[in-house]
Amino acid sequence: MTSAPPRPLIVGVAGASGSIIARGLIDALLERQKPVIVVASNAARMVWQEELEESYSATVARWTENPHFSTYAIADLFAPIASGTFPTAGMIIAPASMNTVASLAHGLTPNLLLRAADVTLKERRPLTLIPRETPLHAIHLENLLTLSRLGATILPPEPPFYLKPLDIDGLVRFVVQRALVASGVTEGLPDDMQYRDHER
C-alpha cells in the first residue's frame, strides 16, 4: 500500500509591511521539503518591491526551481486551493494586512488568497495569521477576535525581547519558527529560541 503524498501548506502573502517574513517563511518550508502553494495579493507585490531588494517575480523565479513550490495568480479562482475538496495542511497568511483580515472576518472572498483562507476556515484546517499594523483600532481588533474565535491562530510579529541580541533577521527567524509550530510543521522551537529563566 502506498502512503498519500504530504498535503501542501498554503502561504498567502498580503500587502502589509513585512515581506521579509513571507520570504523567510517560504524559504524555511522549502528547506524542509514541505510542499508549499503561494498566492500573493497585488498589494503584496508592491510592498515586496518596496521592502526587499528584489521584485516578487524575481523571487518566485528562484523558488520555481524547487519541486516543492507552486503558485497561482491572485485572480485565479479556478485554482485547486479555491475548493475545499483539494486537501491541504492549512494556510498561513504572512503578513496579513488589515484589509485581508477585515475581508476574511466578514466572509468576503473576491480573490484567491481570501477564497483559500475562507476554505481553510470552513474545512476547519489550521489557519495562522501574522497580522501587521500599528497602532490597532477597535475594528482591527474586533476582526482579529472574530478570526480567533473561528479557530485561527493570531500571531503578530512581536519581537522576543528576551532573546538577546536581537536584530531583524533574528526576529524573522523567530516569527517563522512560531508560525511553523502553530501550523503543525514542526513540534517545538529550537533551543536558542526558548526562554531560559536561569540565563536572565
Ligand SMILES: Cc1cc2nc3c(=O)[nH]c(=O)nc-3n(C[C@H](O)[C@H](O)[C@H](O)COP(=O)(O)O)c2cc1C
Ligand atoms: C509600502 C506599503 C506598506 C503597507 N503596510 C501596511 C501594513 O503594515 N498593514 C496594513 O494593514 N496595510 C499596509 N499597507 C496597505 C495595504 O497594502 C492596502 O490596504 C491594500 O489594499 C491591502 O490589500 P490586500 O489585503 O489585498 O493585500 C501598506 C501599503 C504599502 C504600499
